[in-house]
Amino acid sequence: MGTTDDAPWEERVGQLRELARAxxxxxxxxxxxxxxxxALVAExxxxxxxxxxxxxELGGAATQRVAAxxxxxxxxxxxxxxxxxxTTLAVQGLGSYPILQSGPPDLAQRWxxxxxxxxxxxxxxxxxxxxxxxxxxxxxxxxxxxAGYRLTGEKMWISHAPDADVYTVFARTTRDAGARGxxxxxxxxxxxxxxxxxxxxxxxHAIGRLTFDGVRVGADQVLGEVDAGFRVAMATLDRFRPSxxxxxxxxxxxxxxxxxxxxxAREAFGQPLRGFQAISHRLADMATSIQAARLLVRDxxxxxxxxxxxxxSAAMAKLFATEMAQQVIDGAVQVLGARGLERGHLLEGLYxxxxxxxxxxxxxxxxxxxxxxxxxxxx
Numbered sequence: 473m474g475t476t477d478d479a480p481w482e483e484r485v486g487q488l489r490e491l492a493r494a495x496x497x498x499x500x501x502x503x504x505x506x507x508x509x510x511a512l513v514a515e516x517x518x519x520x521x522x523x524x525x526x527x528x529e530l531g532g533a534a535t536q537r538v539a540a541x542x543x544x545x546x547x548x549x550x551x552x553x554x555x556x557x558x559t560t561l562a563v564q565g566l567g568s569y570p571i572l573q574s575g576p577p578d579l580a581q582r583w584x585x586x587x588x589x590x591x592x593x594x595x596x597x598x599x600x601x602x603x604x605x606x607x608x609x610x611x612x613x614x615x616x617x618x619a620g621y622r623l624t625g626e627k628m629w630i631s632h633a634p635d636a637d638v639y640t641v642f643a644r645t646t647r648d649a650g651a652r653g654x655x656x657x658x659x660x661x662x663x664x665x666x667x668x669x670x671x672x673x674x675x676x677h678a679i680g681r682l683t684f685d686g687v688r689v690g691a692d693q694v695l696g697e698v699d700a701g702f703r704v705a706m707a708t709l710d711r712f713r714p715s716x717x718x719x720x721x722x723x724x725x726x727x728x729x730x731x732x733x734x735x736x737a738r739e740a741f742g743q744p745l746r747g748f749q750a751i752s753h754r755l756a757d758m759a760t761s762i763q764a765a766r767l768l769v770r771d772x773x774x775x776x777x778x779x780x781x782x783x784x785s786a787a788m789a790k791l792f793a794t795e796m797a798q799q800v801i802d803g804a805v806q807v808l809g810a811r812g813l814e815r816g817h818l819l820e821g822l823y824x825x826x827x828x829x830x831x832x833x834x835x836x837x838x839x840x841x842x843x844x845x846x847x848x849x850x851x
Contacts, residue, residue, distance in 0.1 A: 481545065481770070488521075488549030495519050496550070496557040505556065505676035508593050508635035516561050517590025521546060525565045526572065531585030540711050540773040540782075544718035548766070551722025555825045558719055559677055563631040566712050567594030570640040571658050574696040574704045579658055583638050593661075595636035597627045597682060598705060604629075604835075607642070607705060608651040612684060614643035619691050621645070623659070623684040631832075633680035634668025637661045640708075641684075642701050649699065656701035657689045664688065675824040706783075713786040713833055714772035717793030720829050721766045724797040727822050728758045731804035734811075751807060758800045765793035784846035791839035794829040801826050 479487075496515060503509035516522045524542060526532025534542075543565065550558035568587045571580055571594075586592035603609040612625035623643050627633070639659045646653030659666065665685040673679055696704045732755055735745040745751045772785035801822050805812035812819045830836050 484545055485549045485552075488546060489553045491519060491521075492550050492553035492557060497554045500554050500556040503556070506672065506678060507670060508632050508678045509556070509560065510593070512557060512560055513564070513593055514590040516557060516564075517588065521550075521561060522564060522590055523588050525561075525569075526584055526588045530572070530580060531588040540714060540776040541770065543712070543715045544769050544773045547715045548718040548722040548725070548769075551719040551825075552726045555719075555723065555821070556676075558722065559631070562712070562715065562719065563596065563678075564594050566596040566708065567632065567636065567638070567640055569708050569711065570596070570656055570695050570704050571638070573707060574656065575658060576692055579692065579695075583658065586637070592637040593632055593635060595630055595632035595639045596708070597630045597633070597639045597641045597659075599627065599629050601626060601628045607702065608654070610642055610644050610654055612641070612643040614645045614655060614657070614689075617688065620693075621655075621657070621689050623657070623665075623687040623689060625684050627682040627684075629671065629679060629832075630668075630682055631677060631679050633678075633682050634670060635661070635678065635680075639682070640695065640704075642705060645701075646699050651702040653699055654701040654705075655698050656695035656704040657693045658695055659687060659689060659693065673828070675828050677828065709833055710782050710786050711776060713790045714769050714776065714782070716829055716833050717765060717769040717772070717789040720790075720793040720797035720826065721762060721769060723822050723826050723829075724758075724762050724765070724793075724800040727797075727801040727804035727819060728755070728762060730818055731755060731758065731807040734808050745807070754803055754807065758803055761796045761800060765789070765796045768792050784843055787834070787839040787842040787846070790833065791836055791843070794826070795836060797826045798830060 499512050499515045503512055520533060523533035527534050547558055547562060550561060564587055568584060571583050583592060587594050598607060600610055600612060602611065612623060612627065614621040614623050638661060641657045641659045642654050643657060644653055645655040665687040668680050668682040670680040735751050735755060738745050768789040772782055772789040775785050776782040805819050808819065
């Protein structure tokens with residue numbers, strides 16, 4: 473099932489939510505959480521969603537430059553119905569986009585059609601045990617070895633690790649150079665010397681650690697320029713940060729709908745819960761906050777697609793939407809009372825899912841730092 477591209481945002485989201493309910497959720501429910509679900513990866517491609525992130529000449533379905541607004545639309549819809557599918561699709565894009573935007577043509581031809589078709593799993597390997605939000609402090613060493621490099625060190629909290637087929641890896645090629653000494657590489661998952669293990673987090677995401685023991689990479693695996701990998705990372709994050717906000721909007725929307733319907737159906741003291749001002753005003757605040765976040769996300773994505781510098785708007789969208797979603801989901805639990813605390817309830821899953829959004833791709837604190845810096849940059 474596709475969507476009508478000129479239909480209103482809400483209608484297109486509704487169409488995608490129906491697709492997620494009918495095709496993606498059954499596959500996700502049957503899979504094993506905490507590891508990459510290749511059946512779900514394949515279904516995302518078969519349903520036409522993965523292909524919408526890539527141009528036609530590389531096996532995708534996009535007729536022109538892939539729009540950030542399209543990514544936000546898809547992530548909001550999937551998060552509302554099947555958060556596991558949303559996360560899987562997002563990491564596929566995050567891991568492969570640096571290859572698409574900055575890789576040599578041969579490298580893009582090798583990997584992007586495979587990812588678009590759901591035959592390959594991609595991952596974005598930036599974070600390390602001692603370098604999370606401070607990406608300029610990366611220590612994974614890339615030492616010159618003939619015409620290529622040897623990678624030695626560790627990556628941590630990497631989505632799709634250790635099961636990915638290709639990793640976008642950021643390593644230090646020049647010591648004591650901060651952000652200017654980092655280079656991006658495309659590293660196959662079966663490379664000699666590369667190993668990893670899964671991690672068990674609060675939310676059952678496919679995430680793990682990677683160990684590089686002298687992994688050999690050639691000059692043809694460099695993404696962008698040597699020592700300019702930080703630009704590759706930031707270009708990718710500027711595109712994907714608004715869509716993290718879109719995912720948060722989707723999670724919050726799902727929680728809001730549960731609370732709204734419960735307040736209409738549940739009676740107390742002779743009237744529906746929605747008849748109490750404390751409940752109805754809480755629902756009104758939820759709906760208003762969700763719409764405000766949605767518009768911030770759409771604005772940031774639109775600026776990106778128009779070619780404007782989206783850094784400040786992307787940070788604002790991610791910050792506001794993820795903080796909002798945490799509050800809305802918590803508020804929904806409050807509306808449902810003890811029922812919202814039951815293990816296995818939809819709200820339990822949403823509560824687990826939303827917490828990670830305030831951390832990955834830059835914590836809320838980092839987003840505030842970016843916003844403040846950009847305010848002064850703009851004079």
